[in-house]
Amino acid sequence: MVTFLMSKNPILTMVSVPTLSELKASFPALKAIFFDMDGTLLDTEKYHTQAFLKIGRDYGIVPPHSAEVIHGLLVGRADHLVFDVVKNWPGFPTEWSTKNFVDEKNKNLLTLLSNVPRAEFLPVSILSLLNEAQTSGLILALVTSSERIVTEELLRMAQVRDYFSQVITRDDCPKHKPDPWPYLHALTITSHEKEDVLIFEDSDVGVAAALGSGAHVIKADWHPRA
Numbered sequence: 255m256v257t258f259l260m261s262k263n264p265i266l267t268m269v270s271v272p273t274l275s276e277l278k279a280s281f282p283a284l285k286a287i288f289f290d291m292d293g294t295l296l297d298t299e300k301y302h303t304q305a306f307l308k309i310g311r312d313y314g315i316v317p318p319h320s321a322e323v324i325h326g327l328l329v330g331r332a333d334h335l336v337f338d339v340v341k342n343w344p345g346f347p348t349e350w351s352t353k354n355f356v357d358e359k360n361k362n363l364l365t366l367l368s369n370v371p372r373a374e375f376l377p378v379s380i381l382s383l384l385n386e387a388q389t390s391g392l393i394l395a396l397v398t399s400s401e402r403i404v405t406e407e408l409l410r411m412a413q414v415r416d417y418f419s420q421v422i423t424r425d426d427c428p429k430h431k432p433d434p435w436p437y438l439h440a441l442t443i444t445s446h447e448k449e450d451v452l453i454f455e456d457s458d459v460g461v462a463a464a465l466g467s468g469a470h471v472i473k474a475d476w477h478p479r480a
């Protein structure tokens with residue numbers, strides 16, 4: 255049984271992963287589902303935070319916030335935006351470009367996750383929904399603010415790459431969430447009307463982008479909070 259909670263804005267929020275039949279009851283015309291990756295498809299946000307904190311330890315950066323506040327700063331925010339926030343923190347390597355920072359963060363993330371069992375970051379309920387959607391002929395696309403290289407590696411680790419006919423990464427987009435461009439691009443390249451598409455997003459940044467596309471949006475609140 256899916257629990258629906260209405261928030262104020264009003265975005266439909268789900269606190270558990272629905273089955274396809276539950277989704278079709280609410281969205282009978284459903285032809286495609288677009289997933290955000292981190293925090294929506296995969297329970298990876300806490301590992302992003304750990305990967306970032308490791309940079310701090312390795313390079314002597316002194317964050318002016320607690321780990322909890324830092325986690326809040328990172329969730330749903332693309333790494334180039336995180337860089338803009340943290341580049342002025344005490345100890346941050348002044349010679350680092352955005353790319354240096356993102357590469358270091360992604361390296362730490364992939365190292366961390368390579369030691370984590372898949373079930374820890376891919377719930378079986380998500381896998382069930384992917385299987386049901388694929389069997390029913392729905393089109394699945396992934397729309398993420400992460401770079402192509404780390405996205406492909408995470409999807410490979412989770413063993414879910416083949417479910418997605420389109421994988422749109424930060425590298426494919428001239429504008430990034432919360433701009434709707436990535437989701438509008440997904441509508442274009444999957445040749446679907448916004449009325450027939452449902453987007454799952456977990457962060458405020460991502461929800462803003464999804465809403466801007468005009469497609470149906472559900473806020474995914476089904477991963478345990480870090």
Ligand SMILES: [Mg+2]
Nearest residue numbers: 290292293456
């Ligand atoms: Mg997310």
